[in-house]
Amino acid sequence: MVPEQEAYEYVRDAFVSAGVDEGVAKDTARGMWFASIRGVDSHGIRLLPHYIEEVQGGRINPSPEFEFEQMAGAIGRLNADHAFGHAAGKRAMEHAIEMADEVGAGHVVVANSSHCGSMAYFGLDAAEEDMIGYASTHSTSNTKTPNSTRPFFGNNPICVTAPMADEEPFCFDAAITPITFNEVKQRRDSGQQLPPSAAADENGEETLDPHEATQLLPIGDYKGFGLAMVGDIMNGLLSGMPVGRDISSMFGDPMDEHRRLGHYFSAVQVDAFVDVEEFKQDLQELAEDIREEPRKDSDTPVHVPGDPEKEAKAERIEEGIPVPKHTLERFDDIAEEFDLEPLVEEY
Amino acid sequence: MVPEQEAYEYVRDAFVSAGVDEGVAKDTARGMWFASIRGVDSHGIRLLPHYIEEVQGGRINPSPEFEFEQMAGAIGRLNADHAFGHAAGKRAMEHAIEMADEVGAGHVVVANSSHCGSMAYFGLDAAEEDMIGYASTHSTSNTKTPNSTRPFFGNNPICVTAPMADEEPFCFDAAITPITFNEVKQRRDSGQQLPPSAAADENGEETLDPHEATQLLPIGDYKGFGLAMVGDIMNGLLSGMPVGRDISSMFGDPMDEHRRLGHYFSAVQVDAFVDVEEFKQDLQELAEDIREEPRKDSDTPVHVPGDPEKEAKAERIEEGIPVPKHTLERFDDIAEEFDLEPLVEEY
Numbered sequence: 001m002v003p004e005q006e007a008y009e010y011v012r013d014a015f016v017s018a019g020v021d022e023g024v025a026k027d028t029a030r031g032m033w034f035a036s037i038r039g040v041d042s043h044g045i046r047l048l049p050h051y052i053e054e055v056q057g058g059r060i061n062p063s064p065e066f067e068f069e070q071m072a073g074a075i076g077r078l079n080a081d082h083a084f085g086h087a088a089g090k091r092a093m094e095h096a097i098e099m100a101d102e103v104g105a106g107h108v109v110v111a112n113s114s115h116c117g118s119m120a121y122f123g124l125d126a127a128e129e130d131m132i133g134y135a136s137t138h139s140t141s142n143t144k145t146p147n148s149t150r151p152f153f154g155n156n157p158i159c160v161t162a163p164m165a166d167e168e169p170f171c172f173d174a175a176i177t178p179i180t181f182n183e184v185k186q187r188r189d190s191g192q193q194l195p196p197s198a199a200a201d202e203n204g205e206e207t208l209d210p211h212e213a214t215q216l217l218p219i220g221d222y223k224g225f226g227l228a229m230v231g232d233i234m235n236g237l238l239s240g241m242p243v244g245r246d247i248s249s250m251f252g253d254p255m256d257e258h259r260r261l262g263h264y265f266s267a268v269q270v271d272a273f274v275d276v277e278e279f280k281q282d283l284q285e286l287a288e289d290i291r292e293e294p295r296k297d298s299d300t301p302v303h304v305p306g307d308p309e310k311e312a313k314a315e316r317i318e319e320g321i322p323v324p325k326h327t328l329e330r331f332d333d334i335a336e337e338f339d340l341e342p343l344v345e346e347y
Numbered sequence: 348m349v350p351e352q353e354a355y356e357y358v359r360d361a362f363v364s365a366g367v368d369e370g371v372a373k374d375t376a377r378g379m380w381f382a383s384i385r386g387v388d389s390h391g392i393r394l395l396p397h398y399i400e401e402v403q404g405g406r407i408n409p410s411p412e413f414e415f416e417q418m419a420g421a422i423g424r425l426n427a428d429h430a431f432g433h434a435a436g437k438r439a440m441e442h443a444i445e446m447a448d449e450v451g452a453g454h455v456v457v458a459n460s461s462h463c464g465s466m467a468y469f470g471l472d473a474a475e476e477d478m479i480g481y482a483s484t485h486s487t488s489n490t491k492t493p494n495s496t497r498p499f500f501g502n503n504p505i506c507v508t509a510p511m512a513d514e515e516p517f518c519f520d521a522a523i524t525p526i527t528f529n530e531v532k533q534r535r536d537s538g539q540q541l542p543p544s545a546a547a548d549e550n551g552e553e554t555l556d557p558h559e560a561t562q563l564l565p566i567g568d569y570k571g572f573g574l575a576m577v578g579d580i581m582n583g584l585l586s587g588m589p590v591g592r593d594i595s596s597m598f599g600d601p602m603d604e605h606r607r608l609g610h611y612f613s614a615v616q617v618d619a620f621v622d623v624e625e626f627k628q629d630l631q632e633l634a635e636d637i638r639e640e641p642r643k644d645s646d647t648p649v650h651v652p653g654d655p656e657k658e659a660k661a662e663r664i665e666e667g668i669p670v671p672k673h674t675l676e677r678f679d680d681i682a683e684e685f686d687l688e689p690l691v692e693e694y
Contacts, residue, residue: 071452072419075619104419105452132581148640148649155534160577162584170580172573204643220566226519226652229637230507233517234479237509237629238620244633268454272422273585279661282584286591290576295496298553302495305573 001320001347002328007045008033008048010331010343014048017338018055020062024087031086037116039312042182043117045321049330050251051084060084060114068095072101077239078110082258085116089135093122093265097129102269109239110263115250119159120173120309127161128269129168130276134266135159138235141245143177144215146222149204151215152244155180156231163270165277165284171306176224176231177216184213235262273286320347348667348694349675354392355380355676357690361395364685365402367409371434371500377448378433382465383668386659389529392668396677397598398431404602405429407461413438420450424586425457429605432463436482440469440612444476454585457610460484464595466506467520467656473614474508474516477623481613482506488592490524493563493569498562499591500526510617512624512631516668518653523571523578525565531560537634581611612691667694 007030015025028051036044054060064083068091070076076095079090092108097173099106116122118300126133139154159173178198187194187210197215200206218224236243239262248259271278287304295302322333328343335342355376362372375398383391401407410432415438417423423442439455444451455584463469463594466482473480486501506520525545534541534557546560547553554560565571583590586609595606617623634651642649670678675692 025439057596072616073449075451075616077620103450104422105454107452109620132585132693145637145640145649147643147647148637149643150641152637152640160580162580171575172577174567174570174573176567176570178567178570218482219570220521220523220525222650222652223521223523223525223566226521227518229633229652230519232633233507233630237626237633238617240621243629244636269419269422272418273424273456275497279584282590283580286576286579286584289591290492290499293492293499294497296494296496300494302492303569304424305569305576 001345002323002343003320003346004033004037004316006343007036007321010340011048013340014052014334014338015055016039017340018052018062020055020084021064024062024083027087031090031121033119034121037313037316038120038309039111040118040309041322042180046248046327047117048322049064049327049334052333053231053255053299054114059255059258066091070095070099073314074075074099074105074107076106078108078109080110080113081115082112083087085110085113085137085261085263086121087163089111089116089122089263089265090125092263093125093133093135094266096265097126100126100131100269104272105266105268107264107266109235110265111239111241111260112202112258113261113263114259115261117175118262119157120161121300122265123159123161124169124171127163128159129267130163130280131267132270133159133161135263136231136235137261137263138232138241138243140247140249142181142216143218143225143228144200144204145174146218146225149202153225153228153232154247155218156228158227158231163276163280163281164287165272167194167284168306168310169226169302170283170287171309173305176218176227178219179216181216184210184216197231234264238264240260348692349670349690350667350693351380351384351663353690353693354383354668357394357687358395359516360687361399361681361685362402364687365399365409368411370408370507371411371430374434374437375431376662378464378468381468384660384663385465385656386469386663387465387656388669393674394464396674396681399601399681401461406602406605412471412694415442417442417446421446421452421454423453423455425455427457427460428691429459429461430550432457432460432484432608432610435460435469436463436469436610437472439610440472440480440482443612443614444473444478447473447478447591447616451619452613452615454611454613455614456582458588458607459605460584460608461606461609462608463610465520466504467508467518469612470506470508470520471516471518474510474518475512476614477617477627478614479617480506480508482610483578483582483612484608485579485588485590485594486608487594487596489528489563490565490572490575491547491551493565493572500575501570501594502563502565503575505574505578509630510623510627511634512627514631515526515653515657517630517634517651518656519654521651523565523574524565525566528563531557531563537587582609585609585611
């Protein structure tokens with residue numbers, strides 16, 4: 001376990017040492033910390049070595065010039081100039097919120113971006129301004145198309161947020177597959193089977209064997225596939241970026257090629273529809289009603305979307321962020337390369 | 348099989364005879380025809396006897412005064428005055444499109460509405476105007492909450508549409524459960540088992556026996572549940588209507604009580620983001636690429652969302668709409684009551 005504040009500072013300093021502009025380094029490190037502290041380790045600080053490679057390889061522009069163009073009262077586009085997606089997304093959502101302040105809604109696509117981590121990092125900014133937030137991205141083709149033998153779309157995540165009266169905002173943030181490919185790999189290492197309806201082999205047959213699994217299955221078969229296609233339409237076609245199998249791969253493709261990812265963000269004012277304080281109170285009561293529903297397994301809570309992340313956050317602020325040994329060793333190499341204080345376990 | 352045009356006219360005339368205002372009768376009959384002709388029989392003309400009962404019982408206001416209020420450049424609210432949801436939704440989407448013409452996006456909630464049929468009926472109006480359409484409604488509590496023993500939310504459908512170059516628009520329209528309760532009932536009648544991960548019994552245990560099934564399971568477990576909650580937030584809390592288990596039941600509750608359903612519609616201009624003709628061409632090519640993906644079962648096409656509905660429409664315009672015998676008999680009773688020409692099978 002590493003202390004959460006030190007983890008953030010270490011990641012930020014590593015980026016700055018690698019030549020990343022300070023504002024971008026801060027936003028990206030904060031996004032990785034944000035995922036780690038909420039238990040979403042797949043998008044957390046463990047990605048630092050990969051991201052440093054992306055900067056050093058030229059895939060990521062360390063000194064981007066963000067260009068925002070507003071095309072209508074509620075519509076804008078941010079050219080991210082091949083920056084880290086985390087920094088691009090923060091700025092795009094800011095513009096969406098500004099337009100929503102003016103006309104009630106703001107929609108912003110991001111072009112020429114890269115991996116942006118956890119969608120909640122952007123969606124929650126809208127909810128903090130008493131708006132309904134929406135954040136999405138497309139991603140590498142890894143999800144089986146119904147009745148095809150292979151993937152076409154990625155497992156394109158969707159995030160929707162809304163403000164609540166007495167706690168951090170409601171936050172639904174999910175990819176359109178039951179599990180991620182990271183989980184497939186973890187189960188390979190630990191010798192565990194896959195859950196049903198989660199993955200398929202290279203012939204498109206469902207498999208429970210993580211070593212056979214080459215692609216993910218969408219939730220609800222053609223329904224999850226449809227949501228993935230909506231994702232490519234909004235994140236890819238509306239931003240002018242590639243779609244489907246033309247989207248580059250996070251790990252497989254060369255580090256000197258830009259990824260050209262697209263994202264889509266929107267913010268909608270709650271107070272334009274109903275009194276926002278009443279809305280927040282109503283949503284609070286709705287969440288509490290759900291948590292009090294009769295339990296099938298009495299020892300396990302009935303959760304509202306976002307509850308596991310809120311629980312992880314409370315725990316990790318106290319106890320730190322778990323980082324696997326091999327990741328910490330790579331962190332040490334980075335510390336040595338850039339002459340930084342290494343990040344050390346304190347719990 | 349009944350001829351599609353006669354089916355529409357018969358339903359419209361039955362509504363007018365039951366005292367429904369002509370404009371509302373037309374929009375509602377057209378919505379039912381729209382569902383039937385696209386193969387979505389659950390929301391089609393078979394509902395006529397039920398809808399007539401709703402008018403006669405007082406649940407539906409046959410002469411509603413729709414009131415639209417625009418609260419911001421991109422935000423509005425339609426009070427449906429307890430009209431048929433079909434007629435309310437058409438008007439709400441029209442307002443969303445008008446606002447999107449002005450500022451690029453329009454978001455409209457509908458309050459005091461009722462069952463509105465197929466969401467595609469509204470979503471496609473936006474796509475016909477070269478916009479991205481979004482249409483949703485909440486519905487009766489019937490979907491099991493993860494780790495609870497009972498339903499909390501409905502299987503709240505979501506529809507997203509987009510214009511295409513050479514065919515009717517892209518249309519994703521799906522509830523957040525793998526099957527509907529109508530399908531559970533159909534499988535009871537036909538003695539068929541349920542598919543896996545589709546339904547649960549009264550203790551919250553998954554069941555394949557349609558006679559044991561009392562509730563539906565959401566797609567992707569907590570992911571579908573989260574989408575359902577987003578639905579209640581947008582359709583219910585933002586419109587000031589009830590949510591969760593407080594939403595009235597389409598069939599169980601008294602016919603003299605208004606349902607107070609809420610819907611949410613939005614339209615977003617494509618041309619504000621990218622050249623709309625290029626977008627339509629790109630989406631056309633994307634769809635064609637998907638249809639040409641290698642097939643697991645070589646006799647079955649790889650479908651893009653909306654393909655089954657487009658196929659059904661082509662077929663039913665030629666061959667008519669299938670109506671079960673017991674439904675046609677109830678149609679005959681209605682014809683007798685209102686002194687109408689009965690709807691007869693012609694194929």
